Amino acid sequence: MEFARPLPSYLVQRYHGWKATAYKENQGWYRRLATEGQRPRAMVISCCDSRVHVTSIFGADQGEFFIHRNIANLVPPYQPDGDHHGTSATIEYAVTVLKVSHLIVLGHSQCGGVQGCIDMCHGHAPALEAKESFVGRWMDILKPKFELVRDIEDPEVQARQFERQAVVASLENLMTFPFVASAVEAGSMSLHGLWTDIGEGGLECYDPKADKFQKV
Structure with a gap:
């Protein structure tokens, strides 16, 4: 080498x-x-963004969190096609081997991946649209959710809402994994959707009944 x-x-x-x-x-x-x-109580799926420091936010010690990070904290749908699926493999290990009690998706403000998806949806990111773009194809997971924020005129408000939709999309896709759905339905594991404001240090939790994020 x-x-x-x-x-x-x-x-x-x-x-x-x-x-x-x-x-x-x-x-x-x-x-x-x-x-x-290791016997972590929770798995956290967060963004790769260097500004998102999961263990600091929750004051976690070594061994407490099983953490997976990817662009825009996304979870793909369950698809056992024989290809490489790093995120899916991590989820499988956390749920079936480590048997975590909580599975948390943590989104954040000023997410570059989400902004890239917005640019794609507006037709302003030809590089991401290219077939060979790994980031672009990864952000395809989130694209369907853009219809929920398309009519928001303020770009900043649109971006913040779309970041929250990235969390919801991941929660929905998590439930397509049979072993995740089984654990949730059995009550042995719970899902949680969070969004953090980097600049303000705020934290919001998704309330599925109200279909919105509430301050923690």
């Missing part, structure tokens, strides 16, 4: 700082995690 390079020096320094402080002070806990395995 000719292309791999040494870790940047600032990351090396940060690692040694962590090893000498946080790890050293909790060495027993880390060793327990290593020997006893």
Whole structure:
């Protein structure tokens, strides 16, 4: 492998700082995690966006959350076609092996993936429309929901509402997975849809009865 390079020096320094402080002070806990395995209570599907820090938002410790991140926190429909499905594989493992009690979809404000989907729907993103665009084809999952926000004239309001619809789309697609539906119907696992405002630190939870997001 000719292309791999040494870790940047600032990351090396940060690692040694962590090893000498946080790890050293909790060495027993880390060793327990290593020997006893993981038992997370919840799985979180969030966006890859570097500004979304799931463990910080909830003050979670190591071993508490099983986290999967992808563009725009999307879940594809259940489709066992033999192709590679990273998100679907992660969900399967969390539900059938780890048997998490909660499955959370976390969306966020200023989501670039969602904005890209808006641009596609307006015909302003030819690069994303190209067949070879991985991002574009991934955002096809969300495109049908655009009809719910198409008539919103304010671009910012439209984007924020579409970000919330990305969460709803993922919740709906989760229920197409037989093992997810079975766990939910049996009461052994619950689904939760959240949206966070990065700038304000706000958090909203989806209420299916009212079909809207409520402040937490």
